[in-house]
Amino acid sequence: MTARHPRDGDPLDREMDEALALANESQGQGPEPPGTETEEDWADAALNLANGRPAPSARERGPDSPDSPDDTGDAAGAGVDWVETALDLAHGWSADQRPTRDGTGADGAGRAEALDAWSSPSRRPGEYSRRRSPGKPMSEGTGAAGMRSRAPAPQTPPPHPKRAPGPTSRPHPPPSHQPMNEPHHSPTSWPDARAIAARAAVKEAAHAAPVMRPLSEALGQVLAAPLEALTDLPPFDTSAMDGWALAGPGPWRLPTDEENQDHRGILAGHGETAPLPDGHAVRIATGARVPPGATAVLRSEYGTDAGDGWLHASAAHPVVLGQDIRNRGQECRSGDQLLPAGALVTPALLGLAAAAGYDELPTVRRPRVEVLILGDELLTEGLPHGGRIRDALGPMVGPWLRALGAEVMGTRRLTDEADAVYAAVAESSADVVVTTGGTAAGPVDHVHPTLRRLGAELLVDGVAVRPGHPMLLARLAAGNPEPPTRPARHLVGLPGNPLAAVSGLLTLAEPLLRTLTGRPAPAPGPAPLAEAVQGHPRDTRLVPVTFRQDAAVPLRFNGPAMLRGIAVADGLAVIPPGGAKRGTEVEVLDLPWSATVTEQLSHADQTSRGTDRARHGTDRARHGADGTGRGTNRTSRGTGRASQCTDQVSKGTDRAGKGTDQVSKGTDRAAKGTDPAAQRTPRANRNQRTDRPVARGDAEDISPREGPA
Numbered sequence: 001m002t003a004r005h006p007r008d009g010d011p012l013d014r015e016m017d018e019a020l021a022l023a024n025e026s027q028g029q030g031p032e033p034p035g036t037e038t039e040e041d042w043a044d045a046a047l048n049l050a051n052g053r054p055a056p057s058a059r060e061r062g063p064d065s066p067d068s069p070d071d072t073g074d075a076a077g078a079g080v081d082w083v084e085t086a087l088d089l090a091h092g093w094s095a096d097q098r099p100t101r102d103g104t105g106a107d108g109a110g111r112a113e114a115l116d117a118w119s120s121p122s123r124r125p126g127e128y129s130r131r132r133s134p135g136k137p138m139s140e141g142t143g144a145a146g147m148r149s150r151a152p153a154p155q156t157p158p159p160h161p162k163r164a165p166g167p168t169s170r171p172h173p174p175p176s177h178q179p180m181n182e183p184h185h186s187p188t189s190w191p192d193a194r195a196i197a198a199r200a201a202v203k204e205a206a207h208a209a210p211v212m213r214p215l216s217e218a219l220g221q222v223l224a225a226p227l228e229a230l231t232d233l234p235p236f237d238t239s240a241m242d243g244w245a246l247a248g249p250g251p252w253r254l255p256t257d258e259e260n261q262d263h264r265g266i267l268a269g270h271g272e273t274a275p276l277p278d279g280h281a282v283r284i285a286t287g288a289r290v291p292p293g294a295t296a297v298l299r300s301e302y303g304t305d306a307g308d309g310w311l312h313a314s315a316a317h318p319v320v321l322g323q324d325i326r327n328r329g330q331e332c333r334s335g336d337q338l339l340p341a342g343a344l345v346t347p348a349l350l351g352l353a354a355a356a357g358y359d360e361l362p363t364v365r366r367p368r369v370e371v372l373i374l375g376d377e378l379l380t381e382g383l384p385h386g387g388r389i390r391d392a393l394g395p396m397v398g399p400w401l402r403a404l405g406a407e408v409m410g411t412r413r414l415t416d417e418a419d420a421v422y423a424a425v426a427e428s429s430a431d432v433v434v435t436t437g438g439t440a441a442g443p444v445d446h447v448h449p450t451l452r453r454l455g456a457e458l459l460v461d462g463v464a465v466r467p468g469h470p471m472l473l474a475r476l477a478a479g480n481p482e483p484p485t486r487p488a489r490h491l492v493g494l495p496g497n498p499l500a501a502v503s504g505l506l507t508l509a510e511p512l513l514r515t516l517t518g519r520p521a522p523a524p525g526p527a528p529l530a531e532a533v534q535g536h537p538r539d540t541r542l543v544p545v546t547f548r549q550d551a552a553v554p555l556r557f558n559g560p561a562m563l564r565g566i567a568v569a570d571g572l573a574v575i576p577p578g579g580a581k582r583g584t585e586v587e588v589l590d591l592p593w594s595a596t597v598t599e600q601l602s603h604a605d606q607t608s609r610g611t612d613r614a615r616h617g618t619d620r621a622r623h624g625a626d627g628t629g630r631g632t633n634r635t636s637r638g639t640g641r642a643s644q645c646t647d648q649v650s651k652g653t654d655r656a657g658k659g660t661d662q663v664s665k666g667t668d669r670a671a672k673g674t675d676p677a678a679q680r681t682p683r684a685n686r687n688q689r690t691d692r693p694v695a696r697g698d699a700e701d702i703s704p705r706e707g708p709a
Ligand SMILES: Nc1nc2c(c(=O)[nH]1)N[C@H]1C(S)=C(S)[C@@H](COP(=O)(O)OP(=O)(O)OC[C@H]3O[C@@H](n4cnc5c(N)ncnc54)[C@H](O)[C@@H]3O)O[C@H]1N2
Pocket: 001, 002, 004, 005, 006, 007, 008, 009, 010, 011, 014, 373, 374, 375, 377, 378, 389, 390, 391, 392, 393, 394, 436, 437, 438, 439, 440, 441, 442, 445, 467, 468, 469, 470, 494, 495, 496, 497, 498, 500, 560
């Protein structure tokens, strides 16, 4: 699905994405990235780093420079944008010097407005866009058939001119054979896109009825209601030790043989026993119900039964009132809230729920998701051949969505035919349809036309993020062809470039599914960068990182079409427009790998029992113990991962060492409360599951009367 009309998009943006990827890989040889400095600096640095050479002055370069952009295949026309501007600035070209796509110079009449922008090279990209994009964004009523955009005004500078709306009044539904898509309009900022995705399905989530699941099938689900204790815990006064239950001060009279029908004394599981008279003792086991009248428990190693019918406490261990008795209700009283709605059902929660009297749990219904893979060029097996490549997203997206809490109904591969895509989306019974590929504006990119034919509402149409900017989120109308009573469905359009698809998963699918699965938002997890990362001047970048000593180390192979970096990553660092210097605390998005591992373990465990029931249970447990897994993920950060990534990272220990310095400085500052980053949760402290509200029952509560074990 790669054939494109030359006027449709941003090949130069993509070229710059690749340049950014290369720049990161070769930072050791290049200048420090400019951070938030000028766009010209950024363009210079990116290009030099990408080309692996020191930065010459702009005047040293000319139109014959090897990094000339004239091989990009982009038509000029509406195609002028900040990247071209940056390239020209980097090359020292003026507008009329800049080579055109056909190599003949300025492009003629259609170019006039664009050329106007070149006359002031110090202008920022938004200014060019503003001058050349007088039209309203599509969201303000461009009349694209059936499509409305709710995307708020972007925080980033105004849109790329190619995405600025043109006249889009088109009859509804448009013809399915429409060869070319509408131009993109203004991208939504990355934070706004995530916020919109998180809010998009609030109504649907609220109306979904909880599903009662037996404890054996509830692992990895989310509680749909608070977990309230159905009993006191412990439910009765309990002996904490093997020994004797005592009444009053000693020595204590032991039962005679006649009285002591069971020489083992009171065992766990026995019903209520006769009251213990003052001055008497009786053998008792750990977990047994303490008899009425007992005032303490004496551990077997602290007392002596001399065989004369009397029990003596050792002088070294004087008996304290109530010692080694766990009082009824010490952990909770019946009706206490143990965990809030939204808590992830972990193995520990299952244990607690059982202790508190539950046989089954009310869980949030998992959203049903269908994955549609678009692209005639994709092979499902064997080696790439004849211009065709392996489908990397089919095997990846479904499991990723499961890890995010979805029930994946299936993954279908579709041909690049408009009607096939339309039919698949229209007929899907999924709550969320996730497509891959076809989001751009080429002749066989059918996602936008399909949404138009369906009268979908575009909530996000392009995001100011690299990679992944063509990603989209739409609400599919609940009317025809569906029954009107049906809740709205959503569609997440992931771009075809594999890392761009990952970016879409984390930017749009994760917040959408988080709402639909009732999970709380993860606490922000900033980490200091072990090295500087080049930024895009206008868009957020998501860069695969691994952790070394809690600093985020950017990984190589982070180009839009590459998965090699993300495959060894611990997370995706959120690099703000303009870039980030070494030591800067940046947000790092977690990857749900460990949940997938949990799924596999669960699967292995269940299938070894070989029952249908087990298969069912595995399916249900599939998205795994997110929270517990995260802890594991984080603790492994400084150890195994670090060695694994030695050849992944572009810098030696020197840089990382400096990064570590920055970490400790950051920590110091945070401790003093002077650093704004201290407002957020440092990643190092996040093993404590800050993403889950703390309920009363979370607090450790050890009876002061229970001695040390
Ligand atoms: N003229 C323009 N062309 C492109 C633009 C643009 O703005 N203007 N944006 C580029 C960017 S950025 C991306 S990302 C892609 C998104 O395009 P689509 O979502 O329409 O995806 P495709 O064209 O179908 O595929 C893009 C690329 O990815 C490969 N691909 C697709 N699916 C898979 C898969 N399942 N497994 C592995 N690889 C896949 C496909 O072969 C293409 O190479 O558009 C750019 N173009």
